[in-house]
Structures are given as structure tokens and as C-alpha cells.
Amino acid sequence: MDSSQLLGITTFTYLFSTLLYVFLLVFKTPRLGPITTSFTVVAFLIQTAGMALRWVESYRMGIGHAPLTNMYESVVFFSWTIIALYLVVELLFKTRMIGAFAVPLAFLAMAYASFAGNISKSISPLVPALQSNWLIAHVITCFVGYASFAIAAALGIMYLLKSRSQQNQTSFAKSRFNDLPSLPFIDDLIHKSMIFGFIWLSAGIITGAIWANSAWGTYWSWDPKETWSLITWFFYAITLHARYTRGWTGRRIALLAIFGLISVLFTYYGVNFLLSGLHSYGSSS
Amino acid sequence: MKLIDQIWAFFASVQLAILTLCSIAVTSIIGTIIPQGEPYTFYVTKFGTKTATLFQVLDIHKMYSSWWFYGLLGMLSINLIICSLDRIPSVWRIITADNLAISLDRIEKIASLRRWELPQEKSNSIDWQSVLSNTGWSFQTKKCGQTILSFSQKGRWSRMGVYVVHLSILIIFFGAIIGHFFGFKGSVMIPEMRSTEQIFSSPDSKPIDLGFTIRCDSFAIEFYDNGMPKEYRSGLSILENGQEILQKDIRVNSPLSYRGITFYQSSYQAHQEFLLQITETDSGASRQFSLPFQKQESWKERNLQFGIINAEATGQRALRSKLWLKAGDGPAITQWLADSEDFSFTGDGKNYSLKVKQLYSTGLQVAKDPGVWIVYFGCSLLLLGLYMAFFLSHRRIWLYKHKAATSSIIYFAGTANKNKAAFAKTFSKLTNLIDQTICHDLEQHN
Numbered sequence: 001m002d003s004s005q006l007l008g009i010t011t012f013t014y015l016f017s018t019l020l021y022v023f024l025l026v027f028k029t030p031r032l033g034p035i036t037t038s039f040t041v042v043a044f045l046i047q048t049a050g051m052a053l054r055w056v057e058s059y060r061m062g063i064g065h066a067p068l069t070n071m072y073e074s075v076v077f078f079s080w081t082i083i084a085l086y087l088v089v090e091l092l093f094k095t096r097m098i099g100a101f102a103v104p105l106a107f108l109a110m111a112y113a114s115f116a117g118n119i120s121k122s123i124s125p126l127v128p129a130l131q132s133n134w135l136i137a138h139v140i141t142c143f144v145g146y147a148s149f150a151i152a153a154a155l156g157i158m159y160l161l162k163s164r165s166q167q168n169q170t171s172f173a174k175s176r177f178n179d180l181p182s183l184p185f186i187d188d189l190i191h192k193s194m195i196f197g198f199i200w201l202s203a204g205i206i207t208g209a210i211w212a213n214s215a216w217g218t219y220w221s222w223d224p225k226e227t228w229s230l231i232t233w234f235f236y237a238i239t240l241h242a243r244y245t246r247g248w249t250g251r252r253i254a255l256l257a258i259f260g261l262i263s264v265l266f267t268y269y270g271v272n273f274l275l276s277g278l279h280s281y282g283s284s285s
Numbered sequence: 286m287k288l289i290d291q292i293w294a295f296f297a298s299v300q301l302a303i304l305t306l307c308s309i310a311v312t313s314i315i316g317t318i319i320p321q322g323e324p325y326t327f328y329v330t331k332f333g334t335k336t337a338t339l340f341q342v343l344d345i346h347k348m349y350s351s352w353w354f355y356g357l358l359g360m361l362s363i364n365l366i367i368c369s370l371d372r373i374p375s376v377w378r379i380i381t382a383d384n385l386a387i388s389l390d391r392i393e394k395i396a397s398l399r400r401w402e403l404p405q406e407k408s409n410s411i412d413w414q415s416v417l418s419n420t421g422w423s424f425q426t427k428k429c430g431q432t433i434l435s436f437s438q439k440g441r442w443s444r445m446g447v448y449v450v451h452l453s454i455l456i457i458f459f460g461a462i463i464g465h466f467f468g469f470k471g472s473v474m475i476p477e478m479r480s481t482e483q484i485f486s487s488p489d490s491k492p493i494d495l496g497f498t499i500r501c502d503s504f505a506i507e508f509y510d511n512g513m514p515k516e517y518r519s520g521l522s523i524l525e526n527g528q529e530i531l532q533k534d535i536r537v538n539s540p541l542s543y544r545g546i547t548f549y550q551s552s553y554q555a556h557q558e559f560l561l562q563i564t565e566t567d568s569g570a571s572r573q574f575s576l577p578f579q580k581q582e583s584w585k586e587r588n589l590q591f592g593i594i595n596a597e598a599t600g601q602r603a604l605r606s607k608l609w610l611k612a613g614d615g616p617a618i619t620q621w622l623a624d625s626e627d628f629s630f631t632g633d634g635k636n637y638s639l640k641v642k643q644l645y646s647t648g649l650q651v652a653k654d655p656g657v658w659i660v661y662f663g664c665s666l667l668l669l670g671l672y673m674a675f676f677l678s679h680r681r682i683w684l685y686k687h688k689a690a691t692s693s694i695i696y697f698a699g700t701a702n703k704n705k706a707a708f709a710k711t712f713s714k715l716t717n718l719i720d721q722t723i724c725h726d727l728e729q730h731n
Contacts, residue, residue: 063509125509128517128537128550188706195675202671206664215538217549217652218470219660220461222349224317234310238303245299275317 003057003067004121006050007076011114013043014079014107021099028179033096037087040103044083047110051080054123063125068139071119071272077139078268079109081147089151093189097180101154134211142204142229148197149236149257149264155190156257159183163251187249190257198236205229224275228267235263296363297371305361312357316348322488362458365451376444384436384681385427392685395698396705397712401723408693413684416722417715422682431688438681444702446673453666460659468654469493474554475501476646478575480524484651495546495651498524502532504553504645506602517550519647545653552648555601559593560644561608566629566636575644581609588613588633593641603643612637678703682715695719 020036023029054067067073086102113119158180165177180186208226209219220226239256242248248256295301319340320327328337328346344351392398414424414435422437471493473484480500483492502520509515516536523531523543533541540549557578564571565587574582574591581592595607603624611617612632622628622641629638682699697716701708 125511125513125515127514131516131536132538134538199668199671199675203668206668209664210661211538213654213657214540215549216551217540217547217650217654219657222316222321227313227317231310231313234306238306238310241299241303241306271317 001053003050003054006046006053007110008114010043010047010050010079011107011110013039013046014083014103014110017043018100018104018107021096021103025097025100025179026176036096036099037090040083040099041087044080044087047076047080047083051076058123061123063123065126065130066136066139067123068136069126069130070124072113072121074139074143074268075109075113075119078143078146078150079106079113081143082106082109082150085144085147085151089189089193093181093185095181098151098155098158098189101158102151105150105154129215132211132214134207134214138204138207138211141200141207145197145200145202145204146264146268148193148200149261152190152193152197152257153261155186155193156254159186159190159254160251162186163254183250187253190253191243194236194239194257194260198233198240201229201233201236205233225267225271228263228271228275232260232263232267235260293367293371296367299368302361302364302368305357305364309354309357309361312348312354315345319345319348321349322347358458362455365455369448369451373448376448379679380441380444384438384683385425385434387434387436387683389685389687389696392683392696392698395683395700397699397709399697399716399719401695401697401719403693403695403723405688405691405693407723408686408695411722413686413695413719416718417682417684420715420718424684433686435684436681438679440677441679443673443677444679446670446675446677449670450667450674451670453663453670456663456666457660460656460661460663462656463659464654464656468652468656471651472551472649473651474552474646474648475499476556477501477504477560477644478573480522484649497530497544499548500524501647504647506553506645517553517647519550519649521548521647545655547652547654549650549652550647551650554646554648555603556644556646558644559596559603559606560642561591561639562642563589563637563639566638576641587635589637594619596643606641606643608639608641675703678708680708680711682712 017036017040020032020039024032024036051067054073055064058064058067068077082102083106086099086106089098089102090096113121162177162180163183166183181189205226208229212221213219235256239248239253239260242256243253323346325337325341325346328340332340340346343353348354414426417437418424422439424435424437426433426435428434469486471484471486473481475481478501480498481495482498483494485491486493500522502522503518504520505516505518507515507518518534518536520532520534521541522529523541531541531543535541535548535550537550540547542548559576559578561574561576561582562571563574563584572584574584576582576591576593578593578596581590583590589610589612591608591610593606594609596603597605605621605623607619607621608628609617609619610630610632612630612635615632618630618632620628620630625640625642627638627640629636631637678701680699680701682697685696685698687694687696697719699708699712699715
């Protein structure tokens, strides 16, 4: 058993987990709930084992480093963080319905990591610039932020579906989503996930700056990746200001959560392929 | 006066903040799409003469240091200052307010509210404050005639969180300004065995005097088996008045700092020149020579002549070199040697050991930034402020007891400025506690 097999299995278990959550949502079978959650936890543990094994394998190759260094590893870690955060949300707020919206994102990330032709799965040694403890701090802080924004966007989609179905006249459409948490609850949770993500994104930008300063003597160089992370930061700062001082809630915030994730994904992914800069791990591997 | 008020209100407004943030975000995108810092001709070939001229006028080619981008950042700073100054006084009044000066009709309007009416002797037998202070709330109390009012609060300073965030951003800007005016960025290439007293400012390449000497003692590059670079390492020495003060091996991510100036490993250059380290084994006398490719050199005292007559390289890196060597009137020998491989020979009755290594220059980024600690302080403050602003809330509870003719009326009220759902839970926990105490008390009396 090697790490790529375990991570390959993870892709399918997350798909199955997604199907279970959607089944739960559509057919309203609460008895399946604990099974769904347990299954997701098992899938998450398989992924954790896969990542740990990959770490061990890198040491066996004599180039030991945390599995957080190229596009493949970061996408795997992104899906891992989404599931970890989602499970915390499920535990804290005692609702499984969010799973039908959040878990698919983790599945999509794993599916992309497993099947996309343009990212390499091989464990490669670290170039000198990446040999720093700030690497781990930077990647973890950024991805906790990204995962939190992903969950905010999943909740945003959920909010829009529910609010549309409530306006709908047919009782069928209405009843399909009436098991979902109430709109004010979703709205509050979107806000909380955005705040949580915002703090971690701030920490991610700061750790990145400290790292850049220890490697090159410049904590900020307006490299495209840095600039886009700042743009994303501004996006959420504006959204939080609009909520606090203009009282924006509901559909507007839900939409902004979805747009926010698009900005996050562009910062994370698009910049590597479309714009050149220091974080070129996407295009080079 | 009216005009000043209007200007003040304009700069204090959230609309301006949102507009400024949007402008910075949107214009920042330009700089990620249009390549920065290229020469004028680059833009002419890529975008045409007219557009290139427009870029020149608007400083698009260096937009993050253009007057209008600094203007936007300045606008943001003014906005942060004025809007904070505008709001802090009223927030300060809430933080320092005398919450015992509240009237009953205001308590009755508080969202979370419970009311009990009890016979007087029962109400008197309950120690109301200690019921609640067991849960971590500490009370102030005021008696006024037939009324006893108690008040307790938590997290009042969290109201300052948002202003801590605003201040931290200003501190980060301040640190950046300090770095800009009192620091410099530059670079220098130093060949092994050479030293320098000045570096070259980037991007204008003006020489900057360091005030001391820096010498490159050695440079080494290591590769992984697959050919990727593993490590660049430079041995550096700092000298003052010819005295060696400090020696350190630097790597990427592990720089050398001296007198506020930091040297970062950034690049290297391989030369068509070699270093020969030769030691006479018996006496231990050792010397180092630099050998330009295919030029003959000599160690006159030992009557040795040598040179590199051939080399095998991948790219710029020499893997092996062919050494030619002649001791005294003996026959000349030639030997292929891998980079830094040890080689011993006897010539003219003496034993020698030697190694040959390609000569490199180390490329150093040099930075002096006295503002960096201010920036880091601002960053820590930013995280602290965000935590205060988002995760803490100001919670207040009042306990109001009024004696009427035969009974006592008790009010219990509470508010939180944020996360009201969590506060509602706390509040119901506290009211349950009061309920229990009353019930318990009733049982004892019966």
C-alpha cells in the first residue's frame, strides 16, 4: 500500500460520502445520518493516513519534507482541510445538511488532483527557496483560510437554493429544502466562516511575508500571487464592512461568499497558470 | 465650519472606505496583468506606441510605486484615521459608561429579559449576587431607596478591536515608509576569495558604501540526483579595518546580518577560472592560486608550474578539469580531477596534496530595512485586533430588585453586541440558575 493508492481511494470515498449527504438531503432519511458522518470520518482518516504515508515516503527517498510543496500536494491538503473544517461545523452546529454542499468541494479537489493531466504526483525534492519552516506555517494558515471560504461559499449556494425555493409557489419545491437550517442560521454561519477564513488568510499573508523577508530581504514585492492574495483580502474586508455598517445580509452576502471563493481559487490556482511570478509551482510541475 | 464638518464626514464615511478598498483592489489587478518594471520598448512592441506612451504618463509600468497608487494608499490611511477618530469617542463612552445609572424603563426594553415576583422574605433570603458570581461574573452594586441594582460585564475592550485593526494597518504602512526612506535594497556579485566595500542599489545600480568589508571565502552548490539544485551556500566574512569580525555560511532562507544590513543568498555565477589549493605535506605550507582557463601559473618558492588545460562541463558547471603540473626539472604530468577531488603527488623530492575547484561568484541580495520590525509589530497587532473584533463580544447583565408593598420584583436583563445566539444560551443558563435557586428555596421553606 502506498500513499497514492490511499489518496486514490480517498477520491472515491469522498464521492460516495457526497452521494450519501445528497441522499440524506433529497430523501430525508435521518436514520442514515450517523452512517454518513461515520463514513466521512473514515474517508478523512484514510486521507490523513495517505498524507502521512507520503511524508514518510519522502523521508525514505532521502528528501524528507511535509507533503505541502507542489500543486498535487496542496490540492490534496485543500480537500483535507475542507473536510476537517466541515466535520467541526457538523459537530458544533449539529446539522448534516451542509455536508451535501461542502463535501462535494473536497471531492472535486481530490478528483482534480487524481485525474488532471497537468499536475505531477511525484514526490520531488525541495529547491533551496522552499527549504524553510515558514513553508509549513504559510501553507497551513493559507489553506485553513481557503477551506473556510470554501465552506462559506457552499453555505452561500445552500442559502440561495433555500431562499429561492421559499419564494416558489409549488409545495414540492418548498418541501425539498425545508429540512435545511433556517435562512438566518445559514446567513450567520456564512458570516462566521468568512470571519474565520479572513483571520487565517491574514495570518497566511503575514507568514508569507515573513518567509519572503527571510529568503530575499523583501516582505512585499507585489508579485502577482501576493497582489491577488491582497485583492482577496480586500474583497472579504469590503464584505465584512458592508455587513457591519450597511447591514448587508441574506442573498447579497451569500452571493459575495460565492464570488469570494472565485477570487480565492484564482489566487490559489489561476495565478500560477495565467500570471508569472514567484509561486510558479503550478506551471513548472 | 459647515464645510469642515462635511469634509470630516466625507473622510469618516464607510462609503469612502469601501470605494478606496475597491479602487486599490481593482487597480492592483492591472499590475498583475501588465508586466511591471520592463523598459519602454517592451511596452511599445507589445501594446503599440500610443498605449505605451499612456502607460508612461500614468506610470503603469511601475504602478505600485506610482503617485496615484500612493495616493490611494494615502486616501485609505486618512480614511482609517478620520473614521476611527470619529467613532472612538462614542465607543469609549460605552466602554467607560456607568452602567448602574440605568433606569427601569431602559432595563425593560432590553431584548433578553426575565421578571420574577416573589414574596419579600423569600427574595431577601436569596443571595442573588453569589448565585451568579459563581459562574464567573463579578458585580458592582448600587442601593437606592427600595431598589438594589447590580451590574456585571465581560469583554468591554473587545469594542476597541476594530480600531486596533485600523491602527495596525497604519503601523504597517508606517513601517513600510521607514523602510523606504531609511533603508535600501541592492545586490552584489562577489567572486570567491575577493571582498567588497560597496554594493549596488536596485533598480538604479548606484553604488552604496557598506562601511565595512564583506568577503566571499567560498561558494558551493549542491544538486539532487535528478539535477535540481539542492543548496547554494556561501561562506562570508565581515571585516572592519582589516580585522575579521564575523564569519557565517549563508544559504537561501538563512542570511547574514551585520549592523542592520542583511545579506541574502540569491544567485551565483560560474567562471571559466579555477581555484587550486596546494599543500606541501611535510611542512604543511599551503597556498591557493586562481587559474584562468588554459593559463600557466607557478609557485615560485617551490619551483612548481601548473595550469588547467582542459575541462568537462554541463552548462556553466565544470564537472572535471585536467590539470597540468610540472615540479622543478621533472617531467610534466597531467591528471583529470573531479571538482574538489583530492590528489597527491611527489615531485622534486617533495610530497604535495592538492585539489582543484571551479571558481564561482556568489550573488547576494543586500537589504537594510529598519522598518521591518515595525511592520511585524503591526502584523501581530492586526491578528490581535481581528481576534478581538470578531471572536470577543461585550456582554452586559443587570439584576434589578425592587421592594413593593408585600412582594419583591426581580428583573434580570442582558445584552451582547455580537454573537447574540451564543449570548442567548449564556443568558438562559443564568436564568435557569436563578429559577433553580428560587425552587430550591421554596422547597426549604415548605
